[in-house]
Amino acid sequence: MAFELPPLPYDYDALEPFLSEQTLTLHHDKHHQGYVNGLNEAEEKVAAAREAGDFGSIRALCDALAFNYSGHLFHSIFWSNMSPDGGGMPDGPLMEQINADFGDFESFKAQFLAATNSVQASGWGVLAWQPLGEKLVILQAEKHQNLTQWGVQPIMVLDVWEHAYYLDYQNRRSEFTEGFFDVVNWEDVAARLQRVMQSGA
Numbered sequence: 001m002a003f004e005l006p007p008l009p010y011d012y013d014a015l016e017p018f019l020s021e022q023t024l025t026l027h028h029d030k031h032h033q034g035y036v037n038g039l040n041e042a043e044e045k046v047a048a049a050r051e052a053g054d055f056g057s058i059r060a061l062c063d064a065l066a067f068n069y070s071g072h073l074f075h076s077i078f079w080s081n082m083s084p085d086g087g088g089m090p091d092g093p094l095m096e097q098i099n100a101d102f103g104d105f106e107s108f109k110a111q112f113l114a115a116t117n118s119v120q121a122s123g124w125g126v127l128a129w130q131p132l133g134e135k136l137v138i139l140q141a142e143k144h145q146n147l148t149q150w151g152v153q154p155i156m157v158l159d160v161w162e163h164a165y166y167l168d169y170q171n172r173r174s175e176f177t178e179g180f181f182d183v184v185n186w187e188d189v190a191a192r193l194q195r196v197m198q199s200g201a
């Protein structure tokens with residue numbers, strides 16, 4: 001069963017002025033589609049390698065599976081993490097968990113922005129549920145797949161590859177990441193937290 005590009009959950013111009021129609025169109029239709037295509041292609045090649053009994057390119061195939069799957073997953077989360085009606089503060093169980101694990105919302109936001117802004121080259125800021133410690137953690141991902149903790153469940157991600165913001169912000173990454181908090185969809189983040197907290201380690 002091939003992976004498919006999920007539709008953007010709002011119009012391409014719905015997040016203006018935070019992100020332009022041009023940026024979202026390129027980002028969703030070209031970049032995200034590229035990861036979906038790359039993932040399907042990698043799975044086909046792994047199946048072909050099994051059938052042929054030839055694993056000569058398995059290292060490159062494992063790299064392609066990790067890179068493209070993680071790219072597909074993170075972009076799928078990222079789109080629904082934002083909303084034209086987003087921004088403000090979270091509430092309910094999400095806010096309680098943020099307070100428990102980071103002290104308060106401002107401390108959480110400061111750590112999330114510092115981690116995201118300092119990603120080396122292309123990558124992501126990631127808020128994730130860590131089942132082993134039953135807590136929220138903030139991580140960086142270089143490219144899409146590096147520096148993870150196995151088993152953590154990402155619930156909020158912020159793309160800081162240049163393709164995510166360069167047309168609108170050029171090299172001003174921190175203006176882009178700060179603006180993310182004006183569109184962040186806390187209901188989506190809270191719903192994701194509720195789901196993954198029940199899944200266990």
Ligand code: MN
Pocket residue numbers: 027031075159161163164
């Ligand atoms: Mn991206």
